[in-house]
Amino acid sequence: MLLDLLFPNRCLHCNTIISKDELVCHVCFPQIKFSHFNFYEENPLKQRCKLLFPVKNAYAVMEFQEEALSQKIIHQLKYRSQEKVGKIMAEWTLERIYLSEKPDVLITVPLHPKKLKKRGYNQLHVFADTLSKNWEIPHHKEALKRNSYQKAQAQKDKSHRAETKYDFSLTEEISGKHVLLIDDVFTTGNTISAIAWEILKNPRNEVSVLVMAFDS
Incomplete structure (x- = not known):
């Protein structure tokens, strides 16, 4: 070519x-600094999540390091329109996680419609779709909507990341489900926590977390 x-x-x-x-x-x-976490056991990401909301399991593929390969990979996915990164990240995930107990549904963190229009795609969808196909777990792309527009966490300095407020709502009823919530980078945990509590409003639900990178 x-x-x-x-x-x-x-x-x-x-x-x-x-x-x-x-x-x-x-x-x-x-x-590339892969995390080597165990999805079903205690690990630093799960410990961070437990401080914010009840979490069943948690896993990060990489440890996020500024100016390192992990940051370059995430930036290729989010800001360079390199959707193939999502597929490759999913393949790395599949090599590292064996699901002995499958969640019922995969849910990805949504973009605000304004940001989705500007970017043209949700960077998480190829990643989650690849996992969905291999794990045979449905991916509900539209189960959540983001109601407020916020500047990207990666574009803020660390001192201002914790100030961000998030407003999410479910677009469908979720009851009695173990939800695997998927995001690209776990920084403060504000995004994941806001969504988790929305899902956990129904006490019959459980939430696990999968992120591409964990900013420890």
Whole structure:
């Protein structure tokens, strides 16, 4: 393909030419700081979640580090329209999580309609759709809506991230379900917590959390 010759895919870290289906070269891949958390056991993400809301299980694929590969990967997904990143992240997730007890439904954090129109896609949907297909768990893309427009967490300095207020609502009834709530980066936990409490208004529901990266 002419475009592949003119604009070859390059490693996010060292700029080496790589296959179009890859993000980083085999030399740089070990520099990605995968979390090695256990989905069913205590881990730092689960401990953080437990301070905010009742959580059943929690998992982060990577540890988020500023100016490191994890940040570059997330930014490719969110701000560079690289939806393939979601599929690759899902493949990494599938290699690291074996579900002995499946959640009933996958729910992704929604974008506000204004932001969705500007970006053109929800960066979580390819990720969740790939997991949904492999795990055979339905992904309810429209189960939540975001009612207020906020500046992206990644575009704020850390001192102002905790000030953000979130307003979410369910668009469908969820009752007696174990929901796996999916987001890209866990920073303050404000987003996940606001949604979790909305789901947990029904005491018959349970919430687990899956994020691509955990900012510890």
